[in-house]
Amino acid sequence: MSKIVFTENAPAAIGPYSQALTVGNLVFTSGQIPIDPATGNVESHTIEGQTQQVCKNLAAVLESAGSSLEKVVKTTCFLSDMGNFAAFNQVYAQYFTGKPARSCVAVKELPKGVLAEVEAIAEI
Numbered sequence: 570m571s572k573i574v575f576t577e578n579a580p581a582a583i584g585p586y587s588q589a590l591t592v593g594n595l596v597f598t599s600g601q602i603p604i605d606p607a608t609g610n611v612e613s614h615t616i617e618g619q620t621q622q623v624c625k626n627l628a629a630v631l632e633s634a635g636s637s638l639e640k641v642v643k644t645t646c647f648l649s650d651m652g653n654f655a656a657f658n659q660v661y662a663q664y665f666t667g668k669p670a671r672s673c674v675a676v677k678e679l680p681k682g683v684l685a686e687v688e689a690i691a692e693i
Contacts, residue, residue: 576633579626580604583680588630591693596634600647600688601626602680611683616653619684620660627689628664636691639667646673647686657685 574589574596575581582588582599589598603622605612606629613619628638644665648657654673665671669689679686 574598574630574634576629578606578629578633580606580609589634591634594693596631596636596689596691596693598627598630598689598691600645600686601630602683602686604681611681616648616656616684617660620657623685623687624661624664627687631689631691634691635693638664638691640693641665641667641669641689641691643670643690644672645688646671647676647679648673649676649679649682649684651675653684661687 571590571592573587574591576588579588579601586599589596601623603611603613603619605622606626611619613622624638631637648654
C-alpha cells in the first residue's frame with residue numbers, strides 16, 4: 570500500500586501528482602524543480618543556484634517521508650542544456666555524497682523554463 574508524502578518545505582505539486590509516494594521501505598519522489606517554496610518563484614537564474622534549490626527541495630520531501638539525501642539509491646536528472654553538465658555536477662556532488670546510481674539527460678525544455686529537475690528513489 571502506498572502513502573502520499575507532502576511537505577510545505579518544498580513546492581506543492583502543480584499538477585495531478587504528489588510530491589512523493591512511499592511504498593514499503595522506499596520513497597519515490599516526483600521531479601523537483603528550483604521553485605523556492607517560500608515565494609513560489611524561481612529565484613535563481615544560474616545552473617548552480619537552481620541546482621542548490623532543487624537539492625534543498627528534494628531533501629525536504631525525503632525528510633517528510635522519513636528518509637534523506639544520504640539514503641538515495643537512484644536519481645534521474647534532467648537538464649535543459651548539457652552545456653551545464655559540469656556546473657550541475659559540482660553542486661549535485663555536494664548534496665549526493667553517497668554517489669547514488671544516476672541517469673542524466675538533456676531535454677528540450679522543463680516546466681517554467683528552469684535549467685534542471687531531479688527525481689529520486691530512496692530507502693526509508
